[in-house]
Amino acid sequence: MKLLRHIVPHHKPYDVIPARNITFSFNNIGYKTIEEYGNSNFYCFDDLGVETTGRHFGKDCNVMGEILLSRYDLFIRTCHPERSRGVKTHATTNLNAQELEERYGNRVRSRMRQLFNLIAFDKESVDKRS
Secondary structure, eight states, X not given: OTTXXXXXXXXXXXXXXXXXXXXXXHHHHOTHHHHHHTSSSOXXXXXXXXXXXXXXXXXXXXHHHHHHHHXXXXXXXXXXXXXXXXXXXXXXXXXXXXXXHXXXXXXXXXXXXXXXXXXXXXXXXXXXXX
């Protein structure tokens, strides 16, 4: 995803943010974190699914699940079918579709189908981070 920004430089840039860091932020700041990442900026959530459940003042929250729902709503509101534009959300993960559904639930997974284009690598492929 870091290289993609250079391959298509005419597209709006996005920040690559580890999902774990977002949950850590939620644990310290609270629900304002969900609002912050549910905005109209373009993001790439790195390593989706490895983050823990967020906890702020004793209340548990599936932080990334809530952010993805917010981003989906924003995507639908800003998407123009004739131009295929809307607020973009990117994500990287090592989880498969079944694991994502177990982590975030069926509702989030169904919205991910519309929110994301899938680029999958074979299990035997060389690590792209090298």
